[in-house]
Amino acid sequence: MIWKFITFFVRKLDPEIAHKLTIKFLKIGLHPRLNQSVIPVNLGDLICKNLLGVAAGFDKNAEVMNKIHFLNFGFTEVGTITPRPQYGNPKPRIFRLEKDKAIINRNGFNNSGMLQAKKNLAHYRKKLPVGSDFLVGINIGPNKDSKDRFSDYKVLAKNLSKFADYISINVSSPNTPNLREFQNKENLEKVINFVKEGIATSKTLNKKLPIFLKIAPDVNKKTLKSIIETAYSQKIFGLIISNTTLDRSSNLKSKRSNELGGLSGKPLFKKSTDILSQANKIIKNNNYKLFLIAAGGVSDSKTAYVKILCGAHLVQLYSSLTFEGPLVANQIISGILKLMKRDNIKNIFDIIGVIDNPKEAMNVAINGFKNHKN
Ligand SMILES: Cc1cc2nc3c(=O)[nH]c(=O)nc-3n(C[C@H](O)[C@H](O)[C@H](O)COP(=O)(O)O)c2cc1C
Numbered sequence: 001m002i003w004k005f006i007t008f009f010v011r012k013l014d015p016e017i018a019h020k021l022t023i024k025f026l027k028i029g030l031h032p033r034l035n036q037s038v039i040p041v042n043l044g045d046l047i048c049k050n051l052l053g054v055a056a057g058f059d060k061n062a063e064v065m066n067k068i069h070f071l072n073f074g075f076t077e078v079g080t081i082t083p084r085p086q087y088g089n090p091k092p093r094i095f096r097l098e099k100d101k102a103i104i105n106r107n108g109f110n111n112s113g114m115l116q117a118k119k120n121l122a123h124y125r126k127k128l129p130v131g132s133d134f135l136v137g138i139n140i141g142p143n144k145d146s147k148d149r150f151s152d153y154k155v156l157a158k159n160l161s162k163f164a165d166y167i168s169i170n171v172s173s174p175n176t177p178n179l180r181e182f183q184n185k186e187n188l189e190k191v192i193n194f195v196k197e198g199i200a201t202s203k204t205l206n207k208k209l210p211i212f213l214k215i216a217p218d219v220n221k222k223t224l225k226s227i228i229e230t231a232y233s234q235k236i237f238g239l240i241i242s243n244t245t246l247d248r249s250s251n252l253k254s255k256r257s258n259e260l261g262g263l264s265g266k267p268l269f270k271k272s273t274d275i276l277s278q279a280n281k282i283i284k285n286n287n288y289k290l291f292l293i294a295a296g297g298v299s300d301s302k303t304a305y306v307k308i309l310c311g312a313h314l315v316q317l318y319s320s321l322t323f324e325g326p327l328v329a330n331q332i333i334s335g336i337l338k339l340m341k342r343d344n345i346k347n348i349f350d351i352i353g354v355i356d357n358p359k360e361a362m363n364v365a366i367n368g369f370k371n372h373k374n
Pocket residue numbers: 055056057058060079080094103105107109139170173214242243244264265266268295296297298316317318319320
């Protein structure tokens with residue numbers, strides 16, 4: 001009850017101030033301590049105590065990793081971190097679309113920079129070393145005014161890999177001009193190679209550190225196919241699908257729906273799940289080994305279940321933390337366990353990516369597998 005009240009109160013504040021306050025609350029220990037039901041996931045080189053994680057952008061400067069696991073998340077992705085500190089775009093730059101349960105942000109990689117993140121991560125790793133079952137992914141991106149964005153990715157990988165359970169290459173933020181062009185084959189190969197060189201010259205003991213590519217939901221089929229082929233041929237561990245969208249075709253009701261920036265939350269669910277499902281089909285049909293992390297509009301156990309049915313090995317959320325509050329992970333995980341029980345599923349791996357159509361996946365999430373025809 002108290003957390004519902006606090007969430008309600010915080011949501012009345014300006015979104016950026018609310019976010020700062022939330023990070024402060026977490027830092028001083030004002031948060032629930034939940035450690036109840038979990039769904040562990042073993043991806044070989046990544047073993048995670050719980051399949052639900054916090055998406056990038058929430059803990060930009062790696063300040064509250066040790067607190068996020070108290071909220072019953074199994075992993076967190078810090079960043080996006082850029083080499084140099086960056087103010088980002090002028091404020092206001094985050095807009096809450098209450099009626100749509102959505103957020104538009106045009107932050108533009110506001111963060112304290114790589115050296116501060118490195119300090120915070122080094123401190124955290126003294127207690128919870130790489131390889132602990134609560135995972136920390138590090139999401140990296142270039143400075144807006146960088147003269148050589150490829151080298152930015154390399155220097156970030158070189159400095160930060162030692163502290164990471166995985167690296168997430170952000171080539172999809174809509175708020176850094178032209179960043180999405182890094183999703184094109186030639187650029188993507190080059191970015192991946194620069195990151196690999198960064199890892200090779202870093203102090204990490206794990207030179208095969210898993211790399212994920214975080215992609216946009218606004219890619220067409222051809223680009224998606226090309227990204228997947230590049231990821232596979234470059235031995236990337238997986239894709240994160242997806243970042244926020246520039247698309248505003250989802251009949252938004254809120255006043256601020258025309259603000260510039262990336263849209264996240266409920267209206268992103270369909271679009272990001274469609275791309276996830278397409279990616280899952282391409283990967284299955286070609287027998288590629290690539291793992292998928294789903295993000296976009298996950299707010300309850302059914303939306304998370306749909307992501308899993310459409311191919312997600314792990315699931316992330318950000319916006320619903322704002323709308324539902326700090327108990328959201330617990331609610332989602334216990335809800336998924338109930339759905340698994342209803343469907344007589346013993347192991348989550350038995351249902352990952354088994355349904356090719358997101359609409360049908362939602363039907364299964366609501367009504368169970370009983371009425372589902374293969
Ligand atoms: C305020 C805000 C800031 C974000 N910042 C980042 C970021 O720095 N890097 C990134 O890769 N994604 C960022 N994201 C995108 C999220 O990580 C996630 O991909 C997206 O919001 C979809 O998930 P959701 O619908 O659960 O929010 C941000 C999202 C929001 C709402």
